[in-house]
Amino acid sequence: MPDAPPAPIDAVRGLAVLAESPSTEHVGIGAALGLESVPTPAEYSDLFLFQLYPYASVYLGPEGMMGGVARERIAGFWHAVGLTPPAEPDHLAALLGLYASLIERVRSGGHVPADPTDGRSPRDPLEAESVLAAQAARALLDEHLAPWIFSWLERMEELASGVYATWASLLREVLAQEYRATRATSTDLQHLREAPPLPDPRSDGTAEFVAGLLAPVRSGVILTRADLAEIARRLDLGLRAGERRYALEHLLAQDPGRTLSALADEARRQSSAHQERAEWLGESAVFFEERARATAALCDELAERGVS
Amino acid sequence: MTIDELNRRVSAARDEVEARGETFYPGASRVHLAAFPPRERWNDWVELDSKSWPKRVEKRYMLVPTTCFNCESACGLLAYVDRDTLQVRKFEGNPEHPGSRGRNCAKGPATINQITDPDRILYPLRRAGARGEGKWEQVSWDEALDDIAGRIRACIEEERHEQVMYHVGRPGEDGYTTRMLAAWGVDGHNSHTNVCSSGSRAGHHWWMGMDRPSPDHANAKVILLVSSHLETGHYFNPHAQRIIEGKANGAKLIVLDTRLSNTATHADHWLSPYPGSEPAIFLAVANWMIQEGRYDREFVRRWWNWQEYMEAVHGEPGASFERFEEVLAGVYSTYTFEYAAGESGIDVEVLREIAKEISNAGTRLATYNWRSAGSGNLGGWQVARTMMLLSALLGSIATEGGTFPNSWNKFTPKPPRLPHQHPRRWNDVLWPDEYPLALMEMSFLMPYLMKDQDAFVDVYFTRVYNPVWTNPDGFSWIEMLTDESRIGQHIAMTPTWNETAYFADYVLPMGHSSERHDLTSYEQYDGQWIGFRQPVLRAARERLGEEIGDTRDVNPGEVWEENEFWIELTWRVDPDGTLGIRQFFESVENPGGKMTVDEYYGWIFENSVPGLPDAAAAEGVTPLEYMRRFGAFEVAQKVGRVHEQPVPDGELDDVRVDEAGRVFTAAPVPASSKAPGGTKIDPDEDGRRRVGVRVDGEILKGWPTPTGKLEFWSRTLHDWGWPELATPTYIKSHVHRQNLDSDQMPLITTFRVPVQIHTRSANAKWLDEIAHTNPLWLHPQDAERLGIAKTGDLVRVETEIGYFVLKAWITEGIRPGVAACSHHMGRWKPEGHQGQRIGMMTVALDQNGSDWALTRKKGGGPFESSDPDTLRVWWTDVGVHQNLTHPVHPDPISGMHCWHQAVRIQPAQPGDAFGDVSVDTAKSRAVYDKWLEMTRSASRHSPDGTRRPWWMLRPVRPERAAYDLPEPEPVGA
16 A cells, blocks of 8 residues: 555644634744734634534534534544543544644554555554554544535635635645545444434424524534525525524514525535535535435425425 | 645744744634623624513623622623613623633622612611611711711821721722721721631641642642532632533542532542541541652652751751651651541541542642631631641642642732831731731621720721621620720621621712722632723723713712722822822822822733733733723733742842751842732841742742741741641641530531622522521431421520521431531511611510520511512521621631531420520620630740731731830839
């Protein structure tokens, strides 16, 4: 097997720091990454606290919220690699930092095959540790990052302007290279396997349906506040301040048909994006593509039948 | 740029930064409370109005930070100021506050109850009838200020400085009033500390010259508590969240508490010792560690004052460390697990297990004692002293996961116009001859000391303090306060009615948390921060462009804040500056003009808080604006082992090292942004100041003790009459079994109920609904023995001076043979008086000579007011005021009131009613006299003719000459 390309440990670490709220250290790291400017706290707040929450549990958990079973699984992963989970084990910065640490551990173990499961027995304990670290890094990428991070970063590029758009693009390229560079382990995508589908409001009620729409692992769609604002603007509906669920309920109440159609359009758009990724990202992209397509179909059907 | 190139660039930048010794990748800085309003949006925050539910009504808020004023933790609050009405709608946590980190206990949000309390005092009031009669008239602030200032001026002009006294509860501020008293030249600072924390403080102080612990719970391996810090106490919320963090990281929690407190329920090891036996347990653990060699020899060798001990006690100057270890092995050899088990009632194997656990902590043993056993027992100060012995054996002091001294984790900035003068006259009422080593003022003995010394206090301020209710023997306080030959004028400064204010001449309405300025800093982790309390409506209106010159303009009624009050009062005491006082309250920018609160704090933030001006500049605001906007600032993180830091070369000039290794220098004290304070170590005979201590050839900063080392043996205790207690030891409590009659049992009274904080939170309706009574904890075995059938039955509890009647709570959560009753609750107002209706009963007070009785006439209940909730009060039981029946128990050394009581418990007698209290103050006097006999006075034991060791901590330190004992009067004079 050929050797893997040099691991971008510092690039990942630097990009991870940028997922934290801005501090003075961001100046030097941003410059090293070639970012055009230093992010401001206001930009950070708007994107990370209001639009795209940087927590894996939001995108992989059935509630579409921080915490819960998804965070517990990720905390379990930290334990499995012998580390104490931090306060927020599923924060993007924490996950990227962990990934960088694991590939650093791989490198410190000497020879690293591109495929950690090539079947050959390790020569010594150091190499064995290296192989285990490589497997762990790959599992982290496959199970806890790849299913959501690429679509999340694309949404970031759409919503952000300037420095965070550049950051998202860089991070996407780095992770995509990492993903492509090594072959997947026998991954069990438990987050996805156990995710219930999007509820049907006709049988499960509107509240469940709205909650499901806002849980990406159920709907296949990342719906941000900006998306809802855009739908409101386009349909000339009032947008109520408050949580997304509340705002979406109000849009549906004002004009259910056109709002459902707009949601279907957005789901189709994101479904296409998932489909494009499926070629190299595989099973998880297919999963989200199917979920988004099902969401679009359900919304269309509800709109057509005039369900309110 | 390829990814490989990108990676190389970042690596190169990292190498360059790290080569400079700086950090390239910062630690996590993310906003943990992602649902919290980010600070960029505090100026205009939109939320749904909870009161309008189920309608969804949007509210726009301005979020203005302040600091909670309930307990002493000083947690950060964010006031939600309604932009339409400019009224505060609610309080939540301030995520920018380094100590509380956005979290609060129930008392923080309940601040909204306090500021909207329909019974709060809104205008200055002056007594209209006899003192205590309950008749009041509204007066203007000008009238009150002129009257009070005139009296103070007369005291100062007539050299009666000791007749001005300021008696404070929990201060909730750092340095403002002590600065003021220093400016007045008055040794009149009187605190509540000797009914609170002096026991623990004394135990820490004699080890390390600093009087409070600052445990690093979050990073500990073992957390050892003699306190209830997961539910109450200083600094409850900041500590509780870090204890939980520590537990989440695998730390073991050991709790010593006779009750099954909420804290004990979270413990890995809960020990329920017989009250007062805690030091015996710690000494047994220490003995085992010493015998097994499970201690940090290097730390002990470098940092204990063992050489001094070997010379002074064993006559072996120059003894080797190994010789000291031989001696040490014998010092505690009698403290076996079996002995400790006999004293405490804890099983030997449990003691052995926790000893192993503690010794395995290494340098990550975090310990804490505050109140609890340290405040309950004769010799309670040994709880902290023996607990620190464990830390000192393990070297877990000022280490990550260990216990720091408070001063290293606290930052009190230097204020402008710092007074250079010190009081010239010693206040014997506060610092009496019999208690030369008392850590703080003997405040709770005031009624007796005033009589014994035939003293008179002309101007007596009680400031957010309620000694009639809080202190033991409150009836003696009423006798003193109503005696105009003892108290000339009593001014109660309080936001709300309290039992002491009923006996005042003036009641002056002061602000709650969101209505006043204060600056605080407390030791809550290994770092330093300052928190700013501010009148939030003033800050809000200033953001909108208004100029507010006087906080009364935004507070309800004529409620004032203290800082502006004290400035105004001081100017009226010394209107023309001839007393030399006014200068300290004059503007720096406009000499001759009055200093404003903006200028006072603006100067501090600009000049005395390192890093704050830069942080403010980064935000494009002034340091004062920064603090008004964010409310707190972290000055330092990871302070670490200050004692191991080398003394900078610049401070070493004409150095002399004495035989004990203490290093003296002729170099001047370097400029510091911190306010002066701490211990005072005498210079050498040539006037060089002590700058550090030499350890293994290095000159290090060491500790602010006389030796510069951790004092295992205290020359102070030895030389001032207590040689038998100079090393950490065990003193049998006054409630030790051998001191009780067969029908007596100990009563534990030192614990709080989790959502209340003495009298300060009493006007919070939410808190009162949750906790409003204080039943007697009794074990089922004791209930059966005493003939008390069930929970709720009335019982009579007899102390040495009287009795009280309350309801029993029969529970297995208390050690058999011990009873407990929280000192919280039992608030009252006399019949015919106005006052607080939430949380207070109405009582009749009857006096017949020294016999006093308090009888409940009406419990709590619903009432009509501007707040519709007051019609929904469903409870009538507001507890019993047991402290009235407690005689004073002053520890002869630390001065701490030893709260535990030896009591007799029986079913209520015919005629007894719930809430009844009966006391004979003549008996109180007799108990005081009995405890006085245990003291060893300065006049008989002082080794150097002074009243008190000069080096020890003391608020508003008088000038050196005032420490000299007065010449004894000639015989027959």
